[in-house]
Amino acid sequence: MKHGSEVRADGDSWLLRIRARDTRRVVGTGVLLGDRLALTCATVLPHPEAQVTVDFPGVRGAAPATGRAHPRHGTPGSGAAGLAVLALDRTPPGAAPAALRRAAPPLGTPVVIRGWAETHDGGPLTIAADVDHTWGEDIRLAPAAYQDLPEHGCHGAPVLDHHDPPRVLGVILGLRPAAAGAGAGARAGAAFARMIPVDTLLRHLPFAEKWAAGRRGVEPALTSRASPGSSLLADYAERLARWLTDRGGPPVRTTEVEEGSPRDHTLRRALALADRELVHPRPDALSASPAATVPPIGSLDLAIDVTGRTAEQIAAGIADRMNLTVPGHGSARALLRRARLARTIAFLGLNRAAEPADVAELCGELAENGCRLLLVHYGRRTRAERDAGAMIALRQRIARLAADLDALDVRAAQLNEAAQRLAGVVPQDDALTGLHLDYAVIGRMRATAGPGAAPDGLTAAVDRLDSGIRRAARAVAAGEAEAERRRRRRDALREEFDTYRGLLAFAAATGARGGGGHDGHDGHDGHDGEDLEEQVTAEHDAAFGALWGYFDPGTAGPALAAYVAAVRRLLGLPPADGERKEDRKP
Numbered sequence: 130m131k132h133g134s135e136v137r138a139d140g141d142s143w144l145l146r147i148r149a150r151d152t153r154r155v156v157g158t159g160v161l162l163g164d165r166l167a168l169t170c171a172t173v174l175p176h177p178e179a180q181v182t183v184d185f186p187g188v189r190g191a192a193p194a195t196g197r198a199h200p201r202h203g204t205p206g207s208g209a210a211g212l213a214v215l216a217l218d219r220t221p222p223g224a225a226p227a228a229l230r231r232a233a234p235p236l237g238t239p240v241v242i243r244g245w246a247e248t249h250d251g252g253p254l255t256i257a258a259d260v261d262h263t264w265g266e267d268i269r270l271a272p273a274a275y276q277d278l279p280e281h282g283c284h285g286a287p288v289l290d291h292h293d294p295p296r297v298l299g300v301i302l303g304l305r306p307a308a309a310g311a312g313a314g315a316r317a318g319a320a321f322a323r324m325i326p327v328d329t330l331l332r333h334l335p336f337a338e339k340w341a342a343g344r345r346g347v348e349p350a351l352t353s354r355a356s357p358g359s360s361l362l363a364d365y366a367e368r369l370a371r372w373l374t375d376r377g378g379p380p381v382r383t384t385e386v387e388e389g390s391p392r393d394h395t396l397r398r399a400l401a402l403a404d405r406e407l408v409h410p411r412p413d414a415l416s417a418s419p420a421a422t423v424p425p426i427g428s429l430d431l432a433i434d435v436t437g438r439t440a441e442q443i444a445a446g447i448a449d450r451m452n453l454t455v456p457g458h459g460s461a462r463a464l465l466r467r468a469r470l471a472r473t474i475a476f477l478g479l480n481r482a483a484e485p486a487d488v489a490e491l492c493g494e495l496a497e498n499g500c501r502l503l504l505v506h507y508g509r510r511t512r513a514e515r516d517a518g519a520m521i522a523l524r525q526r527i528a529r530l531a532a533d534l535d536a537l538d539v540r541a542a543q544l545n546e547a548a549q550r551l552a553g554v555v556p557q558d559d560a561l562t563g564l565h566l567d568y569a570v571i572g573r574m575r576a577t578a579g580p581g582a583a584p585d586g587l588t589a590a591v592d593r594l595d596s597g598i599r600r601a602a603r604a605v606a607a608g609e610a611e612a613e614r615r616r617r618r619r620d621a622l623r624e625e626f627d628t629y630r631g632l633l634a635f636a637a638a639t640g641a642r643g644g645g646g647h648d649g650h651d652g653h654d655g656h657d658g659e660d661l662e663e664q665v666t667a668e669h670d671a672a673f674g675a676l677w678g679y680f681d682p683g684t685a686g687p688a689l690a691a692y693v694a695a696v697r698r699l700l701g702l703p704p705a706d707g708e709r710k711e712d713r714k715p
Contacts, residue, residue, distance in 0.1 A: 169285030231343030244283030496525035
């Protein structure tokens with residue numbers, strides 16, 4: 130797929146352009162679902178009875194159709210702006226329905242938004258974007274290079290992956306144009322788009338299932354036993370909801386259940402409610418309980434039953450859900466190691482996998498890759514299984530500490546640069562050197578240990594590294610705060626310096642020089658004037674060096690005060706506030 134501001138979408142017969150019938154202005158984009166059905170954003174309809182003109186740019190020579198809200202599907206709500214299904218009065222021959230794709234794409238995944246400018250000249254806009262944030266029903270997209278988004282033409286626009294042919298991952302329901310003055314490197318104020326993914330779309334519009342492919346977030350078989358009539362363990366449900374909300378518990382959580390028990394029902398209920406698609410015959414009955422027991426919709430990306438499956442089969446299922454393509458005869462597991470996943474995954478039946486030890490190793494790799502994992506065992510765990518679970522959690526913790534240490538390295542390097550320019554700022558290089566040694570020791574301990582249980586002393590070593598990083602982070606933060614205080618002081622002094630330098634330049638340009646009359650004389654002769662100008666020049670150079678070189682407030686403050694006093698004396702101004710006449714240099 131080509132990238133550019135305007136690229137002709139030849140062959141995309143499902144891509145629709147929607148225009149107002151009165152003004153012909155483009156008001157949005159649509160996706161053809163089937164014969165005389167189109168999906169778009171409700172904002173394209175000014176009122177429920179409105180009619181719009183629907184073009185088929187991908188079908189050469191096709192006449193426009195008339196669209197209105199479908200009498201059965203209408204405009205199901207979804208957030209501030211809703212989905213809309215249009216009933217079309219005609220569909221031209223050759224127009225094929227779009228391919229919808231369920232997916233939970235990892236953060237940073239490149240996608241393409243296909244919309245229109247607000248005039249209908251030329252082809253569609255092709256806007257490169259990345260998956261920026263995901264939570265709840267929505268997925269937030271950041272346009273590449275912080276390019277802007279058309280305010281109207283992208284409402285209802287499809288979001289496509291980079292497969293060949295591309296599949297529709299969702300539709301755009303909300304846009305925020307870039308804020309005025311947002312620079313190329315500024316995230317705050319940059320444009321973003323709000324995508325409703327196919328999973329959410331199917332919950333609102335289940336009839337669209339016939340055009341959808343891709344792995345479900347939670348397989349129906351995993352929630353079929355979550356009967357609304359079963360007893361609910363409220364405390365357990367609240368703990369699961371807190372964990373899925375990422376407000377409680379460690380990133381790797383292990384739980385034990387007996388099949389068919391209330392605990393099993395409570396777990397499967399949580400999985401059903403956390404899925405965007407809510408795959409359950411009666412989700413309304415499932416959620417009819419205390420709010421504290423209900424996890425947020427979209428807080429779970431994948432729940433997979435690993436019973437009888439190998440690690441590679443499980444990895445292939447995860448890759449499919451993440452919409453990652455395994456190249457050729459490559460390994461899905463190797464692909465997951467390279468991807469930036471950061472997803473929430475539940476594994477059910479770890480002790481029933483075909484290769485439990487190898488699956489535990491896969492879980493450790495995922496934990497190191499930023500995934501939050503819910504590890505479910507049927508029945509009581511053995512000692513070896515408890516040790517393996519503890520090692521998975523420890524690997525996640527080590528990976529997080531490594532990331533924290535990398536981030537601390539960057540901050541410490543910036544602090545070191547500040548210390549070279551600002552007096553009183555203390556570098557933290559020595560503390561970080563010790564932390565890197567501690568991390569190297571942990572790596573050596575892991576390399577010499579086999580799979581399964583953590584080697585003796587590893588947990589204690591990780592604890593030491595953790596506390597050392599937190600201690601160093603506090604020291605770096607204190608140094609950053611001190612550096613910022615000194616920068617503010619320096620900037621204030623620079624501003625005062627520039628004020629007096631500008632005042633002196635203005636006086637020179639206008640000839641408005643005073644005569645020094647405020648020190649008891651009516652003026653000064655030429656010799657005194659030359660001396661004063663030489664003094665101003667000398668004080669200027671001293672103050673400039675103190676303010677734009679190595680900054681020490683104890684040196685820069687007096688240097689600036691001397692320059693200010695010399696300028697005021699040269700211009701015949703009274704002493705500045707706090708300056709005594711006898712302090713002036715002769």
